[in-house]
Every structure is written in structure tokens, then in C-alpha cells.
Amino acid sequence: RAKHEGKGQYHYFEQQMDELARKRRETEIDLKLAIEHGQFELYYQPLFNTEEQKINGFEALIRWNHPTRGLVSPLDFIPLAEETGLIVQIGEWVIKEACHQAATWPEQIRVAINISPVQFRTKGLQSVLIQALTQSGLSPQRLELEITESLLIDNVAETLQALHSLREMGVRVALDDFGTGYSSLSYLRSFPFDKIKIDRSFVDDIMSDKGSAAIIQAITGLAAALGMETIAEGVELEEQVEMLLKNGCNNIQGFLLSRPVPMAEVDALITALSGKCRNRKVA
Ligand code: C2E
Numbered sequence: 001r002a003k004h005e006g007k008g009q010y011h012y013f014e015q016q017m018d019e020l021a022r023k024r025r026e027t028e029i030d031l032k033l034a035i036e037h038g039q040f041e042l043y044y045q046p047l048f049n050t051e052e053q054k055i056n057g058f059e060a061l062i063r064w065n066h067p068t069r070g071l072v073s074p075l076d077f078i079p080l081a082e083e084t085g086l087i088v089q090i091g092e093w094v095i096k097e098a099c100h101q102a103a104t105w106p107e108q109i110r111v112a113i114n115i116s117p118v119q120f121r122t123k124g125l126q127s128v129l130i131q132a133l134t135q136s137g138l139s140p141q142r143l144e145l146e147i148t149e150s151l152l153i154d155n156v157a158e159t160l161q162a163l164h165s166l167r168e169m170g171v172r173v174a175l176d177d178f179g180t181g182y183s184s185l186s187y188l189r190s191f192p193f194d195k196i197k198i199d200r201s202f203v204d205d206i207m208s209d210k211g212s213a214a215i216i217q218a219i220t221g222l223a224a225a226l227g228m229e230t231i232a233e234g235v236e237l238e239e240q241v242e243m244l245l246k247n248g249c250n251n252i253q254g255f256l257l258s259r260p261v262p263m264a265e266v267d268a269l270i271t272a273l274s275g276k277c278r279n280r281k282v283a
């Protein structure tokens with residue numbers, strides 16, 4: 001009887017796997033169509049400096065306007081886009097679109113773009129960036145690339161060289177989601193980052209866990225000593241801002257200030273947020 005049940009279970013899993021594989025193939029086909037039919041859209045979330053009380057940039061976050069599924073989150077299609085290599089084309093579109101849109105913003109405002117490790121390792125990245133900057137007229141100092149720690153593990157020499165040539169172009173580089181991967185402090189010494197983005201998980205725990213606050217303080221201190229900026233991700237509460245300031249972090253991003261918004265709402269947001277968080281500065 002056990003044997004019989006085992007077999008039934010096996011069939012059940014097999015069916016689940018088939019179903020999963022079918023869904024993935026469907027999404028892959030849909031993704032290809034999405035590229036052709038221009039179904040992607042960039043939303044923008046402000047990067048805010050609490051000292052100057054001003055937005056100094058926006059992070060571009062991709063959304064997929066799916067004809068039947070509605071607005072699809074990147075978490076639901078970026079992994080498959082990476083596995084299939086479609087991320088390279090999608091990422092090129094992101095770079096061009098973000099540069100063109102950012103070129104219409106006030107001079108002091110940057111745009112940050114997420115670069116997948118798959119895309120980072122393609123030969124063509126640099127020329128795509130140069131082309132997008134030239135065609136849009138956006139100054140390279142206003143472009144910031146967000147990469148994650150996973151990129152720093154293998155091919156260290158190559159990655160280092162690529163990062164240096166990006167910075168020679170004048171483009172800025174930020175280390176995204178810091179603290180989640182195999183975070184090694186030696187990365188910060190070896191790689192030339194302009195900015196460290198402290199992962200949301202530390203911000204989530206900052207009120208309840210002394211350890212999180214201490215880690216944030218250590219990261220901001222180290223970053224400052226190395227000439228890098230820090231920004232905290234996922235700030236949702238006023239009291240988190242206060243704790244972040246106490247621990248040396250002056251830049252924030254999160255739902256407290258704004259959710260990611262469509263391009264059409266960017267200008268209004270710049271106006272609405274200037275002077276916000278006025279009383280947040282800690283002596
Ligand atoms: P990320 O780069 O770490 O982006 C931050 C994510 O946190 C965004 O999710 C943003 O909406 C969300 N977020 C911001 N503030 C808060 C907050 O206060 N609370 C909470 N709970 N969440 C907050 P989103 O837009 O769903 O993007 C998820 C991830 O997808 C991004 O994480 C990034 O890794 C990836 N992604 C997004 N756009 C692109 C893209 O154009 N290219 C690539 N390669 N990856 C992208």
C-alpha cells in the first residue's frame with residue numbers, strides 16, 4: 001500500500017512540475033511579445049536627502065503592463081528574464097528609457113537603474129550606456145547603476161575592471177541590498193562604489209533590534225571613511241528616519257516618502273517633497 005501511495009504522490013508532483021513548466025513557457029512567450037509590443041513601463045521612486053530636505057534622484061523600477069494580468073511586479077518576471085537571457089534586451093530598453101526620461105528632469109536630479117548580473121556581464125553594456133547617454137543628452141554624473149553583491153563573487157578581476165571603466169565614463173555605481181548576500185566588508189575596500197544601499201531588512205528591525213541599528217551605524221561609518229554615501233531602503237515610518245539619522249544615515253528611500261510613481265507624476269513629487277522631513281535633523 002505504501003508503494004502505491006508513493007506512486008500516486010509521484011504522479012502528483014509530476015503534474016505539478018508539468019504545470020510549472022507550462023506556465024514558465026507561457027510567460028517566456030509573453031515576455032518576448034512584451035518586448036515587441038512595448039508593454040513595459042518605468043516607475044520612479046524618490047531618493048531623498050534628509051539634510052537638504054530634497055530629492056536628489058529617482059530609482060527606475062520596471063513594471064509590465066500585461067494585457068490580461070494587469071500590472072506585473074518585476075519580482076514575478078525578472079528571474080525568468082534572467083534565466084532566458086531576455087533580460088539583456090529588457091535591460092537595454094530600461095537604460096534608454098530611463099536616460100531619456102531623466103534628461104527632462106531638473107539638472108541636480110539623478111536616475112538610478114538596476115543592472116542584472118546577467119546584463120552586467122554582457123560585452124555590449126558599456127556601448128549601450130554610451131549610446132543612451134549621447135542620444136538623450138543626459139550627463140553621465142546623473143546616471144547611477146545599482147548592482148548587487150552576487151556580482152562580486154566570481155570573476156573578480158573582470159568585474160573590478162568593468163566597474164572602473166564605468167566610473168571613468170563618469171557614471172556612478174551603487175551597491176544595492178547591502179547586507180543580504182555574502183556581505184563581506186572587504187568588498188567595500190576592493191570595489192569602487194559611490195553609494196551603499198542598506199537593505200530594507202535592517203530598516204525593518206531598526207526599532208526592535210539593537211543589532212540592526214549597530215550594523216547600520218557601522219556601515220555608515222565605514223562608508224563615510226571610504227568616501228561613499230549611504231542610503232536606507234524601505235523606510236516606512238517616521239521613527240525609522242530618526243533612528244537612521246542617529247546612526248549616521250542621511251539618505252532615505254521608502255513608502256514613507258512615496259511609492260514608485262509613473263513618469264507623469266515625477267515633477268509634482270519633486271515639488272511636494274521639497275522641504276519635507278524638515279524637523280528630522282538630529283543635532
Ligand atoms: P530593489 O532594486 O531593491 O528595489 C526596491 C524595491 O523595494 C522596489 O520593489 C520598491 O518598490 C520596494 N520598496 C521601496 N520602498 C519600500 C518600502 O518602504 N517598503 C516596502 N515593503 N518595499 C519598498 P519592486 O519595484 O517590486 O522591485 C523589486 C526588485 O526588482 C528590485 O529590488 C530590483 O531588484 C528588481 N528590478 C526592478 N526594476 C528592475 C529593472 O529595471 N531591471 C532589473 N534588472 N531589475 C529590476
Ligand code: MG
Pocket residue numbers: 059114146176
Ligand atoms: Mg535597486
Ligand code: MG
Pocket residue numbers: 176177197233
Ligand atoms: Mg534595493
Ligand code: MG
Pocket residue numbers: 177199200233
Ligand atoms: Mg532591496
